[in-house]
Amino acid sequence: MPPSPNPDAGAKGLETRYARTAFAVPPWPEIRGTDADRRNDFGAARVDHDRLCAFYPRFGYQVVTIPRLPIDRRATWLLRQMGTQT
Secondary structure, eight states, X not given: OOOOSSTXXXXXXXXXXXXXXXXXXXXXXXXXXXXXXXXXOXXXXXXXXXXXXXXXXXXXXXXXXOOOOOHHHHHHHHHHHTTSOX
């Protein structure tokens, strides 16, 4: 992702907050692919992930990593974290 021409653009967007939690899905080699929408390689995906996980806490977000689980269990875990399922 190229840097914004306006260095304050990212921080300004964080002024409107819907939640204090940011969910992060680390790059997983088992499901990672390269196609027209994901042109960067696995190493670049890891760099992007690490950069975002370092960025969000600086603005008051708690980054929670979504665990590697089968999709149905992962969805249930995420819904529980969001408080939408008991």
